[in-house]
Structure formats: C-alpha cells, structure tokens
Amino acid sequence: MSAFGFASRLPALLGIRVPIVQGGMSWASSSAALPLAVARAGGLGVIAAGPMRPDALVDAIREIRAGTDAPFAVNIPLYNKRSAEFLDIAEAEAVPILIVSQGGPRAHLARFHARGVKWIHVVAGPDHATKAEAAGVDALIVVGGEAGGHPAPDEVSALVLVRSVVRATALPVIGAGGVADGAGIAAMFALGAEGAQLGTRFLMTEEASVHAAYKQAVLGAGIADTRLVGRGGLPVRQIRNAFTDAVDAAERAGMGKDDLATLYMSHTLKEAALDGDVALGKVEAGQTAGLIDDCPPTALVMQRLIEEAEAARRRMIG
Template sequence: MGFASRLPALLGIRYPIVQGGMSWASSCAALALAVSRAGALGVIAAGPMRPDDLIAAIRAVSAGTDRPFALNIPLYNKRAAEFLDIAEAERVPVIIASQGGPKAHLPRFRAYGAKWLHVVASPAHAAKAEAAGVDGLIVVGGDAGGHPAPDEVSAMVMVRAVVRAVDIPVIGAGGVADGAGIAAMFALGAEGAQLGTRFLMTEEASVHPAYKESVLRAGIADTTLVGRGGLPVRQLRNRFTAEVDAAERAGQDREALAALIMSRSLKDAALDGDVDWGKVEAGQTAGLIDDILPAETLVHRLVAEAEAVRLRLAGGVA
C-alpha cells in the first residue's frame, strides 16, 4: 500500500490494517494467525477466554508465524489482571487495551519491547492516552459494531477530531468494510484502519454459522444501539432489540431496562446460534458485505482495493 504510515515500522507489520478484536469471533488462534500471516495485524480477543485456552491460542499463533500479532484486553474485565500477566509471560508483541487507564501497565510491557495501542472514543481520552505514553490509538466511531462511541459520533468525525488532537499514530475504526473505507481513514489523517465486522465474515472467525448468515443478509440500516445512556452495544435488529425498544417506549425505569439488556448476551448468538434473542453484534458495514472469505484472501483484496483508490485519487490508473 502506498499510503504513508508509521505503523508498519512501529509494529513490524506489512500493511497498516488491523483485524478488530472481537469476543468469540477472534477468541481463538485461527483468525489472528491467518491475518498476521497475510501481513496485517491479527488480534486475539481475550475477553471471554479461559486462561488455559488463551495461553494455548497465543502459543499457536506464535508457533504459526514469526510476524507480530496482538492481544485485545478490556481493562474493565474482571480477569484483566490475569490476562495482562499471561500477555507478559508469553511476550505478546502488541497489546490492544480499552476501557481503562494504560499508564500503570506500560512499564512491564515496555521492558520486553511490546507495543501498546489504546482504544479511545473521544479526543479527550485520546490526549490522556497519549500523555500516558501509549504507542498509538485505535479510534472508534459510533458506526462500529460491539461497543462503539457512546455519544454516537461517526468515525468520519471522531477520527478527524482525534487526529487533530494528538501526534501519535491513529488507526481509524468504524464504517470500514473495504479498500475505499481504508483510504477514507487515511484521507482523515489516520495511518491505518481497523476492520471488525468485515473480518467477522471470514472462514476463520469462530462464530456460529447462523450468526454469519444474519450479518450476510443485513442491510446498512439493519443495526441498532441497545443500552443508550450506559455502555451501548451495536447489533443487528432482532426479537431481542424489538423487546428492548418496546420496554423503552413503555417508559420502563432504568433498573428494569438494564436487567432486560443484561438478560441476553453475545454468547447466545455467537456460540449457540440464537440470532433471534442473542446479541448479534455487528457494525453498519454489515450492509456492505456480501461474501465470506478466507482471511488471507480478504487481506490481499483490501490492500488491492485501497491501492486502486489511492491511484485513482492521484490521477493514475487503478
């Protein structure tokens, strides 16, 4: 890719493309390994994993490639301290952390040369993470799947605002499904792009086939935010989201709504295949995806698409 970026040298990757860390979908070795082998940054999502399974996945990726990969750790997770200990012991080359302060954790990872990318969803949090000493930022807009920006500001605006606020490399996330989206992030001043839903729709992503089929059928307007006012989740509309919408319209109090929202989980959909009542987390880009590919094939296609856009914008031949 001909876009200028500090990320390949910083992280040791070939392409400034990051596979989003997605609970269940990338809580395994297969997806991260395929993505890293292809030259992008593969990411294992620690969130729902048992310690032994996490260690096994890290070792499988380490054994399968000499290229860097990352471990995604939500710092609010009750097992975050254990995940961090495992990451240090296994010498994971890149840490991606979210929803917590990075400063206290950085020294021990710096000691063996790991890089730390921090996930943020506001310019203020980006500036704090930069001041703490992180190596780069993943900036998530409101169009992303899973836990997007609570204030629902789109990636188009959020990424640009953060780029203007910091000097370290920024990776844009949310609303990116192809090479045109990657090029758009560079146009905003980012130096890379993270794709979640697009990598969810790969052969290696470890979610139930019914989950992938639901995303494949979805249009660009078929997602919604559940849990506004708290830690919202963007997911496909289904019977569960309709029940939540009805409860909100009926004026249920905050406690009752919170209990209803917590009564269903991502696991219901991703592991058990209950796409009617589970949380089928996906970004608005679901409506731009119409195939399921091997992850390596996807990486190569993304690179070719992004380069074609760059050449077209430069007045060359795509």
C-alpha cells in the same frame, strides 16, 4: 510507506507489512484461527481475550507463535474481571503488541515497555486521546459509532471522531467504524489516520469462530439493519432481532433504568456466537454488514483490501 502506498508509521512501529488491523471481537477472534490468518497475510491479527479462560488464551498465543513469525496482538478490556490475569499472561508469553480499552494505561505501561511491548490504546475521543498520549502509549485506535460491538457511547461517526483525534495528537491513529473495503481504508487515511481497523469484514470470513447462523444473519443485513442498544451504559451495536425490538419497545414505553438494565443483560453475545440463537442473542455487527455479501477465507479478504486501497489511492491522486 505501506504496502498500498499510503504513508504510515505503523509497519515500522509494529513490524507488520500493511497497516490493517483485525478488530478484537469476542468469540469471533477469541481463538487462534482468525488472528493467525490475518498475521500471515501481513496485517495485525488480534486475539480477543475478553471471554476467554486463561488457559485458552495461553493456548491461542502459542498456536499463533507456532504458525507464524509475524507479530500479533492481544486485546484486553481493563474493566474485565480477569484483566490483571490476562496482562500477566501477555507478559509471561511475550506477546509483542497489546490493544487495551476501557481503562487507564498509566499503571501498566512501564512494565510492558520495559519488555519492548507496543501498547495501542482504544480511545473514545480527543480528550481520552491526549491523556493516553501523555501517559506514553504507542498508538491509538478510534472507533466511530458505525462500528459493531461497543462503539463510542456518544455515537459520533468515524468521519468526525477520527479527524478530531488526529487533530489532537501526534501519535499514529488507527481509524475504525464503517470500514469494510479498501475505499473505507483510504477514507481513514484521508482523515489523517495511519491505519484502519476492520471488525465486521473479518467477522465474515471462514476463520472467524462464530456459529454459521450468526454469519448468515450478518450476511442478510442491510446498512440500516443494526440497532444500538443499552444506551446510558455500555451500548452495543448489533443486527436487529427480537431482542433489540424488545429493548426498543421497553424504551418507548418508559421502562425504568434498572428494569432496562435487567432486560439488556438478559441475553448475551455468546447465545448468538456459540449457540446460534440469532433471534434473542446479541448478533454484534457494524453498519458495514450491508456492504458485505460473502464469507471468504481471510487471505482473500486481505488481498482484496490491499488491492482496493491502492486503487482508491490512485483515484484520489488522479
């Protein structure tokens, strides 16, 4: 049983107290502060390696180790040009848990399982889930179309996507997309998941390392104020701004695929997250932005989530 009463294999598997996973968010958790705060509060804190320099990743891992004995994870997208180096660092630094996306796990699993590392694979649907299970991963993360950043490109909602993966596999499933509070966590368990991953909720904490203007843009957004841009490639869900309006207009005007790709790549998440350009930068956030109205310390968010999830469970059982 987890700390809020739902049955889950994840605490025993991963060594965490509660099956709440902080999404690996480029820049927001590409440092020690947010993952460390989540780990200290009993959840699974996740370093987002994607935009990091190798030396910065090593420093973040060591800072978390110095700050807590609790487990934590590093998120590595295998398409990243530095993924091989990130994997080497994770091995050398004895990272206990890897969360891996956008590539096949089979070539890497034996190496990490031999060291006792748990491998959680991010999948886009039941077909990917069964392949990952056959390869030998330890658990799965399934991200619905509501999520910020890079959700599944077919835009299927978490309500359907999580359920389809739970039905297809015997592995523990962590549901993500559209979860901002304890009621959302309870919904994931009702679908058969054994944990929930939250991104935007943890983005909106004091410890998330993004520009204040970025957080203010998310704080001011409603549930219908995100847009999915870059369809046909690696789509990203972000807060609507001048950049998304330009992409929408270009698509409606019938701009060619190559020119659309150039337009899509003309602005970045870094512009918003580090420089505070929320008009043209990619302000990545999920639809749950419209459910979030504060930016408190992570410890308070974790306390709320646990209490809300338990209250939701009690409502469900009458």
